[in-house]
Amino acid sequence: MSPLKLYLLCPQWGFEEMDIELFLHKVKEDGYDGVDMVVPFEKKQRNRLRQLLEAYDLKIVSHQHQATGQNIIDFCHSYNYFLNLSAEVTPLRINSHSGKDYFSLYEQLKVLDTAAEFENNTGYEVVHETHRGRMLNSPGTAKELFDVRSDFQITADLSHWVCVTESYL
Secondary structure, eight states, X not given: OOOOOOOOEXXXXXXXXXXXXXXXXXXXXXXXXXXXXXXXXXHHHHHHHHHHHHHTTOEEEEEEOOOOOSSHHHHHHHHHHHHHHHHTTOOSEEEEOOSOTTSOHHHHHHHHHHXXXXXXXXXXXXXXXXXXXXXXXXXXXXXXXXXHOOOOEEEOOTHHHHHHHTSOO
């Protein structure tokens, strides 16, 4: 068993409008080991981010939240595209807002299969965030998925479960 590695990451959330170099400089100056953020869509900006992460010796957990599609095939194609885009900055792992809350169990499993295939092909770990509007939007839907398949990992942002289960959504 390998020793536990703990990294202190600064989320970019709330600092999206700040110049990326200024943000990363501040992150490093404040003693963080890295950042938690969405990777830019534009190739030139992704290359700049990768160079700056290396220059500041910072780690990254990248995010996938952009996948779309009119049907599950289109969605999974888009999902795979954005997972690959997220991997371009050599992340520790990819945090994914996976699927949609209205997907059937079959469709949710297709999303998990797409992530598993990506992991097998690239070696990058995908963790699925518990998030409103997504396939792990509540404890009940998460239980259904874990009952069928328990071999995936989650990012437990449990505040979203509280919002969903303690409201009339």
